[in-house]
Amino acid sequence: MAAGKIALGLIAxxxxxxxxxxxxxxQVAAPAEKLAEAAQRLQELAHxxxxxxxxxxxxxxxxxxxxxxxxxxxxxxxxxxxxxSAGNTSQALSYAIxxxxxxxxxxxxxxxxxxxxxxxxASCGAILAPELENVTAKxxxxxxENRTCRWSPSFYPLMVAINVSLxxxxxxxxxxxxxxxxxxxxxxxxxxxSQARELLASAxxxxxxxxxxxxxxxxxEANKLIGLASAELARAGAIRLVAEIRAYGLEVSKVGxxxxxxRERRLEEYLVNRTLDALLSITRGVQELERGRVRLQQxxxxxxxxxxxxxxxxxxxxxxxxxxxREAIALAEKAPEIAKSSPGEAAKQAQEIARQAQEIGxxxxxxxx
Numbered sequence: 001m002a003a004g005k006i007a008l009g010l011i012a013x014x015x016x017x018x019x020x021x022x023x024x025x026x027q028v029a030a031p032a033e034k035l036a037e038a039a040q041r042l043q044e045l046a047h048x049x050x051x052x053x054x055x056x057x058x059x060x061x062x063x064x065x066x067x068x069x070x071x072x073x074x075x076x077x078x079x080x081x082x083x084x085s086a087g088n089t090s091q092a093l094s095y096a097i098x099x100x101x102x103x104x105x106x107x108x109x110x111x112x113x114x115x116x117x118x119x120x121x122a123s124c125g126a127i128l129a130p131e132l133e134n135v136t137a138k139x140x141x142x143x144x145e146n147r148t149c150r151w152s153p154s155f156y157p158l159m160v161a162i163n164v165s166l167x168x169x170x171x172x173x174x175x176x177x178x179x180x181x182x183x184x185x186x187x188x189x190x191x192x193x194s195q196a197r198e199l200l201a202s203a204x205x206x207x208x209x210x211x212x213x214x215x216x217x218x219x220x221e222a223n224k225l226i227g228l229a230s231a232e233l234a235r236a237g238a239i240r241l242v243a244e245i246r247a248y249g250l251e252v253s254k255v256g257x258x259x260x261x262x263r264e265r266r267l268e269e270y271l272v273n274r275t276l277d278a279l280l281s282i283t284r285g286v287q288e289l290e291r292g293r294v295r296l297q298q299x300x301x302x303x304x305x306x307x308x309x310x311x312x313x314x315x316x317x318x319x320x321x322x323x324x325x326r327e328a329i330a331l332a333e334k335a336p337e338i339a340k341s342s343p344g345e346a347a348k349q350a351q352e353i354a355r356q357a358q359e360i361g362x363x364x365x366x367x368x369x
Contacts, residue, residue, distance in 0.1 A: 048124035073102035249298030
């Protein structure tokens with residue numbers, strides 16, 4: 001059985017070395033695609049070993065489970081490829097992990113049969129031979145320690161989870177750097193991310209040593225720190241966004257409102273509604289209208305940006321509000337002349353703009369945008 005452990009150790013080390021290339025880098029463009037590639041290498045190895053066993057195992061019933069599991073792994077891998085082609089990376093990742101688990105069980109059963117019939121899988125070894133440094137040294141260490149994860153169901157999902165968390169850390173570090181360059185104090189978030197990266201590196205090392213429970217605990221600790229850092233950066237980003245919104249003439253005092261709108265992916269809708277509120281305030285009277293001319297021009301620029309990005313009913317809503325703002329701008333410019341020839345007419349027109357703004361707001365709230 002010791003030879004079997006060494007053989008499984010060889011497969012594990014080669015794959016782990018391959019994963020080290022993937023997970024050693026904080027940013028991996030397509031982890032699902034990489035896992036599918038790893039599953040394909042195991043598929044080739046499993047089929048190669050099946051051919052050898054079919055030639056030497058007399059009792060075909062003994063091979064039935066191995067062949068059935070191999071077919072199951074093939075199906076999972078085919079589904080992973082289909083999902084990748086369709087652009088569904090989340091589903092592809094799930095299927096690729098299932099394929100890896102299934103082929104891992106196949107290899108373990110094959111190892112047991114190999115020992116029973118005293119067969120050799122040496123001719124299949126080259127299938128899993130990526131050009132990696134120090135693979136031989138790693139194999140010797142694993143064989144000497146006589147330890148292997150034996151393709152436990154928790155191993156590959158754990159490695160994927162660690163990699164996903166590393167990607168989150170890298171993304172947040174990039175955001176923190178930009179925020180810092182803009183003058184925001186994100187030192188605490190940066191410290192939390194640094195600690196999280198150290199924990200994830202430790203989790204990787206523990207997982208490679210098959211200490212998956214300890215690795216999972218390190219991962220959980222890291223994710224807590226990532227969550228805290230993310231919250232701090234989100235608040236810093238919201239504060240910066242509030243400053244930009246105010247530059248467009250909107251009075252925003254509650255950062256939490258902006259954060260909530262961002263989380264719910266309705267920032268443009270929130271800004272249009274706040275623009276309606278501002279328009280109502282400016283059109284309360286002729287004096288407010290004249291004083292608010294510059295602010296109205298800022299609101300127009302904001303609505304220009306919103307309608308460029310928005311789609312569907314929200315885009316139409318932004319266009320309608322922009323037309324009202326333009327009417328208010330024109331009225332603000334003409335108000336002094338109107339007052340000379342027809343006192344009270346400018347106020348009447350301002351009230352009409354306010355009435356239309358209120359009606360648009362009511363329609364928007366009812367979902368009639």
